[in-house]
Amino acid sequence: MPKSSFYEEEVYPSPMRQTWNEFQRNHIALGGLWCLVFFLLTSLVGPMLLPYGPLQQNTDALLLAPAWAANGDIEHLFGTDALGRDILTRVAHGCRITFGVSFILVILSMLVGCSIGAYAGMSRGIRSSVINHLLDAIMAIPTLLIAIIIVAILGTGLMNAMWAISLALIPQFIHQTRDIVRREFHKEYVTAARLDGAGNNRILFHSILPNMIEMLVVQGTMALSVAILDVSALGFLSLGAQSPSPELGAMLSDSLETAYVAPWSIALPGAAIFLMVLSINLVGDGLRTALKNRLTQ
Amino acid sequence: MLIYLGRRLNLLVITLLILCIASYILAFLVPGDPLINLSGNPSPSADQSAQLRLMYALDQGYVAGFWQYLKLTLAGNWGLSLTSQNPVFQDILQFLPASLELSFYAMLISLLVGLPLGIMAGLKHRKFADMGILSVSLMGFSVPVFWLALLLILIFALQWGMLPISGRLSLLYEVPHQSGFMLIDILLADISDKSAVLNDAIRHLVLPTLSLSIVTSALVIRLTRRSVINVMSSDYIKAAYAKGLSHAQVFWRHGMKNALLPIMPQLAMQFTVLLTNAMIIEVIFSWPGIGEWLIQAIYQRDFPAIRGGMLAVSSLVVIFTIAVDIIIRLIYPLSKRQFHAQV
Numbered sequence: 001m002p003k004s005s006f007y008e009e010e011v012y013p014s015p016m017r018q019t020w021n022e023f024q025r026n027h028i029a030l031g032g033l034w035c036l037v038f039f040l041l042t043s044l045v046g047p048m049l050l051p052y053g054p055l056q057q058n059t060d061a062l063l064l065a066p067a068w069a070a071n072g073d074i075e076h077l078f079g080t081d082a083l084g085r086d087i088l089t090r091v092a093h094g095c096r097i098t099f100g101v102s103f104i105l106v107i108l109s110m111l112v113g114c115s116i117g118a119y120a121g122m123s124r125g126i127r128s129s130v131i132n133h134l135l136d137a138i139m140a141i142p143t144l145l146i147a148i149i150i151v152a153i154l155g156t157g158l159m160n161a162m163w164a165i166s167l168a169l170i171p172q173f174i175h176q177t178r179d180i181v182r183r184e185f186h187k188e189y190v191t192a193a194r195l196d197g198a199g200n201n202r203i204l205f206h207s208i209l210p211n212m213i214e215m216l217v218v219q220g221t222m223a224l225s226v227a228i229l230d231v232s233a234l235g236f237l238s239l240g241a242q243s244p245s246p247e248l249g250a251m252l253s254d255s256l257e258t259a260y261v262a263p264w265s266i267a268l269p270g271a272a273i274f275l276m277v278l279s280i281n282l283v284g285d286g287l288r289t290a291l292k293n294r295l296t297q
Numbered sequence: 298m299l300i301y302l303g304r305r306l307n308l309l310v311i312t313l314l315i316l317c318i319a320s321y322i323l324a325f326l327v328p329g330d331p332l333i334n335l336s337g338n339p340s341p342s343a344d345q346s347a348q349l350r351l352m353y354a355l356d357q358g359y360v361a362g363f364w365q366y367l368k369l370t371l372a373g374n375w376g377l378s379l380t381s382q383n384p385v386f387q388d389i390l391q392f393l394p395a396s397l398e399l400s401f402y403a404m405l406i407s408l409l410v411g412l413p414l415g416i417m418a419g420l421k422h423r424k425f426a427d428m429g430i431l432s433v434s435l436m437g438f439s440v441p442v443f444w445l446a447l448l449l450i451l452i453f454a455l456q457w458g459m460l461p462i463s464g465r466l467s468l469l470y471e472v473p474h475q476s477g478f479m480l481i482d483i484l485l486a487d488i489s490d491k492s493a494v495l496n497d498a499i500r501h502l503v504l505p506t507l508s509l510s511i512v513t514s515a516l517v518i519r520l521t522r523r524s525v526i527n528v529m530s531s532d533y534i535k536a537a538y539a540k541g542l543s544h545a546q547v548f549w550r551h552g553m554k555n556a557l558l559p560i561m562p563q564l565a566m567q568f569t570v571l572l573t574n575a576m577i578i579e580v581i582f583s584w585p586g587i588g589e590w591l592i593q594a595i596y597q598r599d600f601p602a603i604r605g606g607m608l609a610v611s612s613l614v615v616i617f618t619i620a621v622d623i624i625i626r627l628i629y630p631l632s633k634r635q636f637h638a639q640v
Contacts (some may be wrong), residue, residue, distance in 0.1 A: 122547065140615060140618035147577075147608065148592075149607045152603045152607060153327060156595070232443075256447075261453055278435065281438060285435070
């Protein structure tokens with residue numbers, strides 16, 4: 001029986017709900033979201049479900065082909081590498097490290113970048129001019145280059161690479177937040193709040209921040225894809241995570257020597273990075289389009 | 298315009314000065330004796346040590362020391378590399394053109410591929426062609442560049458044996474170093490088998506250029522498509538249609554210029570992304586460029602070389618950015634509206 005509605009009441013979905021409705025209409029982006037959820041689950045519970053450890057070596061099965069190849073074995077679904085380590089296990093652990101690390105450092109740089117950006121957006125005169133000009137110069141340098149330079153100073157290692165990439169990501173967030181804050185400050189609802197007697201801080205947290213969050217999420221997904229690519233690139237160059245660690249980029253550089261006999265040990269970890277970044281980009285694009293559609297309605 | 302030029306040059310000088318200060322501070326932050334880190338002389342005798350201290354003005358405080366360092370840097374005296382004992386500046390001059398050559402060709406190809414595809418996708422917005430191009434570009438944009446390079450090596454070099462795996466030129470050939478750009482050097486050089494050498498150099502170029510340009514073309518497609526869509530839905534395009542112009546006339550007379558000019562700065566910015574990706578690609582293909590050199594220096598903790606390489610690459614990027622900014626300002630009058638620096 002269809003639900004009957006007693007009242008001819010119009011439903012106004014909340015802004016978040018509207019964005020979600022818009023987002024849902026884009027099936028490809030929705031697929032990306034499912035893929036992202038899959039990677040999230042893999043990195044959270046995947047390592048617990050697998051019987052092997054990421055460093056555990058099985059000397060009876062070196063360079064075993066994946067299970068779907070003719071000489072593969074179902075015990076090692078993705079095959080093994082030159083030291084007999086199970087690649088599926090390592091990829092699951094690698095997703096945890098690469099994805100988790102990137103997620104943490106995006107959150108970190110978002111917090112720092114937004115605080116500085118909000119400050120820069122509200123300040124006037126020489127202070128804002130100095131921040132703007134320095135920032136524009138730094139923004140021009142690609143994040144990976146900044147990260148390589150910082151790693152060169154701090155020394156190699158996953159921790160240092162994390163610091164380097166989060167420092168390199170901060171300018172984007174400052175730039176974005178500063179632009180939004182500056183733009184919103186001229187709008188009427190801010191003036192209304194100001195007429196009510198609200199101070200700068202109150203306006204920032206109660207009026208502008210709720211309007212900013214969605215745009216920050218979009219920016220965050222973009223930064224997340226950059227961060228994953230950078231973390232794995234540094235791992236690949238042995239500047240980030242070091243060799244036995246199952247970080248996806250480090251795994252790739254590990255299996256370089258056996259690339260010819262065991263192409264799957266290159267293809268599978270790389271494919272994991274690729275799918276992860278692809279799904280994040282799909283979600284980011286979908287969110288951005290949804291947001292744009294909502295705002296132009 | 299003069300005020301704008303002044304501001305930009307001011308920004309350029311200040312940024313370069315900050316980079317210099319950072320590189321000077323680096324010599325004190327990294328482990329080891331600052332004197333060794335600055336000069337690159339691993340075990341100076343007492344005599345040399347005193348001389349170097351005088352040269353770098355280490356005993357007269359940081360400001361005098363930095364002033365001295367700045368003068369030496371501008372004069373091209375960047376110290377010696379700790380591992381090879383070559384002058385860092387000469388090394389950079391030798392390796393940088395190889396990277397620039399690679400990035401330049403990759404940029405050229407990605408513009409040649411990306412711009413037409415982007416325009417096509419933009420014109421056929423929400424049609425089948427648009428979806429196809431967009432999904433391909435999204436994939437190209439998400440693929441990690443080092444994985445792509447490895448896959449290309451696996452397929453084209455190892456499986457099919459069509460193209461060489463690494464290096465810039467086969468060891469059989471010897472080309473004298475003149476400009477550092479391999480193809481120009483070959484054309485200039487006085488060698489017997491010129492066409493064979495040229496052929497070999499191009500075969501070495503294919504894989505690195507391809508892996509670099511796939512990622513960049515994807516970015517170019519996205520930028521162009523967005524801009525074309527925005528322009529084609531604007532009022533003056535509707536007015537042009539209302540005047541009775543055909544699709545081709547509207548696009549070539551009104552759409553094209555207005556779509557491409559605003560994204561010129563962003564397109565040019567892709568070159569810096571390209572240069573960074575080229576650093577990774579160089580390591581994979583053993584391409585003797587600045588990236589491979591800098592990363593080797595990082596492995597060996599060769600601080601004078603790290604300092605020099607970092608200074609060279611980042612100043613190059615900053616100079617390039619600001620130059621592009623000024624050129625855009627000259628040819629695209631609408632950008633005058635945004636007075637503040639926008640990168």
